[in-house]
Structure formats: structure tokens, C-alpha cells
Amino acid sequence: MNNITDDNYLKAIYHLKNSEKNKLVTPTMVANELLIKPPSVLEKLKSLSARKYLTYNKESGIILSKTGKEIAINVIRRHRIWETYLHKHLGFNWSEVHEAAEDLEHVRNEKLIDKIYEVLGNPEFDPHGDPIPNKQGVFPKSERKLLSTSLVGCKLIIVGVIEHSDSFLKYLSEININLNDKFSIQKIIEYDGSIQLKNKKNEFIQISKLIADKIMVRCEKVNCECK
């Protein structure tokens, strides 16, 4: 439970690095992510870099060191394991898990996290479809891609979402799209990029491009053009 702030900074930096690939991570980006002001970030960066968790300069931005990355991955690991546990063992739904996990991720008791990981059967993905790194910090491989990059005829399985907001997750539940559901792509409207899906019950579901950009899928059609 010590160093909750360190945890949060390192996690935020890690996330930023991975979301905006190739772009560099700046103090202002971190400030926005953590809902604080840039000077606070600057100050903390000094402390974190003094402890060799990262380096920072204007040219290359903030770069996590090996140790810094390990800590961040560990926080993410704990977060996702808890989310999975809350979902599978305590009946929390898609949109409820995040908040509780946000606190639980800071509990550093190793035996505890090992135990619930084991009880869950060493899962590779959390209830949002996000990969759970193993104890060595290695993420599982998967051929996930954005729904919006799929083609007519793709046989899809929903493997994850990019946005975790309550409203988004609730919307998905409402239109009957849930993790591990299977769909085929019926039609893609050129005009606005919206997609018509067909589910197992032969019902049709219409999805806007905006939504399709936030859903991760795996295409199970052999040799599909989409890959």
C-alpha cells in the first residue's frame, strides 16, 4: 500500500506510452491523465528519475526504465487480476469492476494476488478483454484487431473493449454485445463507416464507426482477407 502515488504515475506513463504509440510522453499528458497540474508532474518526475524509474528530457519525453516498467506492469497485473476476480467470483458486471480494482491494485500482498490468480486458473484476459501479464511481466499473445478494420463476411468474436467508461459499457450491454459473443459482418456502410452485425440468433445489430473503433475482435474465418 506504500507508494500509491508512484504506482499511479508509473501506470499512467505506461498507458500513455502504449496508447499513443510512437508519440512521446509529455508531462502535460501525464497531468491530464491523472487530473492534476503539470508542475506537480514535473516535481514527481524529478523524484522518480532520481530513483531510476524513468528518464525525462524534452527531446525524448518520459521514458520508463526497466524497473519502472516492471512496477507499472505489476500494477496493471494486479488491477486486471482483481477485475477478473470481482467479475468471475463475486458477480460484479462489466462496468462495476473498474472502480473497486482501482483501490485493490495498490494492495501489494504477493501471496494474495498469487492466490486469486491461481483460484482463477491463471487467466490471460480480464473481463474487458485486456491481457493480464504473467508473474514475469509477459503479456499473452493474441490476434486481436479493431472491429472497424474488419470486412464483410468476417466471423468475429468479441475479445475486448478499448474504452472502459460506464456509459460505453452500459451501451454495449444494452445493444446486446458482450465479451466472447460471436457475430458475422453483414454489411459495411461506406458512407459513415457504420457496420451491421448478425448475431447467433440471426438478429441484426447496427454499430457506428465510433463504436466499432472501440471494440476489439478476433476473426475466426480461415484465411480471411481481413488479416
Add this chain to the structure above:
Amino acid sequence: MNNITDDNYLKAIYHLKNSEKNKLVTPTMVANELLIKPPSVLEKLKSLSARKYLTYNKESGIILSKTGKEIAINVIRRHRIWETYLHKHLGFNWSEVHEAAEDLEHVRNEKLIDKIYEVLGNPEFDPHGDPIPNKQGVFPKSERKLLSTSLVGCKLIIVGVIEHSDSFLKYLSEININLNDKFSIQKIIEYDGSIQLKNKKNEFIQISKLIADKIMVRCEKVNCECK
């Protein structure tokens, strides 16, 4: 997760009040309990009393207000529910539960604590035999008494321990005394107050007065003199 320090102060004060009944709670006692120095306590007391969680003056010592007591009981409730959960659902033993619970007790997600309490079947006692207050803050009744106040012939069931230290709990396990075990009292040595117990397998276990002072029991012999 906010106000972890407030939680810890209020919990410490509550515990002190209840352990040293009738005695008044002083700043130095709190400092010792929390492993900090008296001036830190004095300072915090100002803040807590400004927020009406307690009152303090030299004559009556530190006295929790209704709200203060509620918060303390809630922390204790969360702690004991987690301990029970770790023990029953995650296979932690007697001496392992405390440390993890010390962090988990600060996670304030109500749905989470309600859920695990429910999954456990609304238990009334934790793995150390300590009572778990219900959601309204009411502790369950029980006729527990110290083993050291028992008499020859008592038919006892172990319902709790007063000390939670690792070494103590490990010792009890080693000499084969565990929660809910049943014993009868075979002999009491006047000279040093040590007690000879007989277990269900007719094995004898010798216990010093010091140990007997830290074990809570319930006597199941009808109309026993010990009450």
C-alpha cells in the same frame, strides 16, 4: 481509500478504549499503538475533534463521538470480513490473514464488502474468533470468557484469541490448539496457574497461565460453576 490515517487513528482509539476498559485513552497510548510519537497524535487529535469524530481533554482522555465510533467499527468490520474471506475462500491460515487485511480494510467500496460478507453467509466471527459487527455496527452476542477463568471439569470450546501475533498463533497451532477445538479441563496447577487440557483424542496438553490468559473459550457444561 481516502483517509487511511483517519481510519487508523480512530481504530486504534477504539481498540484502546475496549482493551483497557474503564481506563481513559491518552495521546501517548495512541502513539505507542500506532508506532509514532505523541506530538503527531496531538496534532491529529485537533483535526479529528474539529471534525467532531472525538473529544479530548486531559481529564476524560480521548472519547470517540457517535460518528467516530461508527467509522472505527466500520474499519474493524471490513478488517474482520476480509480476514474471514482470506481464510475461508483463499486458504490463508490463522497467522497470515492479518497482514493482508490491514491493507484491505481501507478499501471503502461498499458493494465489495457487502458482496464478500454475503458470499461468506454473514459470519458472526472471524478466524481469530473476534466478533464481526453487522452493517448497522452491532456486534454479535456471545458468552466468551478467558480460558484462565475456567474450572476443572469445564467442557470448553475454543472461540478466540486475544493476541494475534504470529509467534503466538504459530505456537497454538504447534501444540494443537485451534479455533473451534473442544477440550475439557483435567487439572489446574495452583502453584503457577497452568492448566492441563484433554482433547477429543484423550491427549493431554499443558498450558501456562500466560497462554491461558490469551485464549477465549465458551463452557458447554450445563450449569457449570465457572459462569
Add this chain to the structure above:
DNA sequence: AATAAGTATTAGGCAACCCTAACTATAAAA
């Protein structure tokens, strides 16, 4: 009553985190 011992308090400091205000680069736009 005088000394010793321990408790309560005040004063003054330090570190962690966060903030606003103000200044400096830097990059985009006019």
C-alpha cells in the same frame, strides 16, 4: 518537600503532493 520519571504540549522542521502565478520556450497561424 525535593527529586526523579513520565506525560502533555508547544515550537519549529522536513518531506510528499498538490496548487497558482509568472516566465520561457516553441510551434502554429496570420
Add this chain to the structure above:
DNA sequence: TTTTATAGTTAGGGTTGCCTAATACTTATT
């Protein structure tokens, strides 16, 4: 190129939570 934003930085502040040193009380003990 000059203006205008925007991002980065520094300076200076506030709060919380903890500390040491010094002082003021109390309470035993001699």
C-alpha cells in the same frame, strides 16, 4: 516575421503527517 497559443519550467504556497527539542505538568518516590 510578428503574433498567438500551447507546453515546459521555476518560484512560492498550502496541507497533511510525521519528527526532535524544549518546556510545562503530574505523580511517584525518597
